[in-house]
Amino acid sequence: MGPEDSKHTPVLILHGGTGNSNQMYNQANMLAQTRRVILQDTRGQGRSPYANFEGFHYDDFTRDAIALLDHLHIPRVAVLGWSDGAITSLDLAMNYSSRIERVFAHGANIQANMSIPGTNDPIINSKSGSLDSDFSTNGTTFSTDTSRLRKRDKCNPYTCESLSPLPSRCEDMKDSVDTMWNTEPSWGPEAMAKIKCPVWIVDGDHDTAVERNQVDAMAAWIPYAGQLILPQVGHHALLEDPVFFNFAVQYFMDMKFEGNIPYY
Numbered sequence: 001m002g003p004e005d006s007k008h009t010p011v012l013i014l015h016g017g018t019g020n021s022n023q024m025y026n027q028a029n030m031l032a033q034t035r036r037v038i039l040q041d042t043r044g045q046g047r048s049p050y051a052n053f054e055g056f057h058y059d060d061f062t063r064d065a066i067a068l069l070d071h072l073h074i075p076r077v078a079v080l081g082w083s084d085g086a087i088t089s090l091d092l093a094m095n096y097s098s099r100i101e102r103v104f105a106h107g108a109n110i111q112a113n114m115s116i117p118g119t120n121d122p123i124i125n126s127k128s129g130s131l132d133s134d135f136s137t138n139g140t141t142f143s144t145d146t147s148r149l150r151k152r153d154k155c156n157p158y159t160c161e162s163l164s165p166l167p168s169r170c171e172d173m174k175d176s177v178d179t180m181w182n183t184e185p186s187w188g189p190e191a192m193a194k195i196k197c198p199v200w201i202v203d204g205d206h207d208t209a210v211e212r213n214q215v216d217a218m219a220a221w222i223p224y225a226g227q228l229i230l231p232q233v234g235h236h237a238l239l240e241d242p243v244f245f246n247f248a249v250q251y252f253m254d255m256k257f258e259g260n261i262p263y264y
Helices: 021-031 058-071 084-095 167-181 212-221 242-254
Strands: 011-014 037-040 077-082 100-106 199-204 226-230 256-258 261-263
Touching: 011 021, 011 058, 011 084, 021 037, 021 077, 021 242, 037 058, 058 084, 077 084, 084 100, 100 242, 199 212, 199 242, 212 226, 226 242
Parallel strands: 011 037, 011 077, 077 100, 100 199, 199 226
Antiparallel strands: 256 261
């Protein structure tokens, strides 16, 4: 979708786990005003049937994305990824650096068995948001005070059952994705150091799916990465506050870089 003759680099949009590309329609419609946009349903999810393979792996998602770009004769893209799509976008940047111009990674994690930080973590679970709470919660790295969370408009959830060519396999698909989540990814600083393109590591300040120490680690380990914490949203920030989320995406996609260094 979008103008194929745009002067801008095309944008590949990758959705979250067990989801589908419909969830990112706000971002696709916005970007398609000025850019070519490629919306991909991950293998076995959305409109892609869970058939002829068993089990999910981020490296397979990455190879699928490259195969799609090859099929479309697109040599290089910017990537907008959410959750599993954000993890895949980092995998692309690590292993196919010549094909990836920049990455906006929202809600990614880099280690499947995410550690819970101890009482010395400066970001703690308190209603006041200050350092005056006790440490009975062991210093979780996100706020669980949902009274401050932006409220989502009710919308069609675009379930697997409503989109999949094989709706009878949706539960099997979800079980297989759960298995992947328990074992992948397992990246450290050496893997992140392979990423050479501009990257923003993005998360919501109320994200209960990704530990903040994971977000901080990615921003620290990726050379020249930027970090953005979105206010009063959680793991579904792109649906909870699409206006602000789209502003951040557009700003990043329009940024000018010399190598990895932005200039203004």
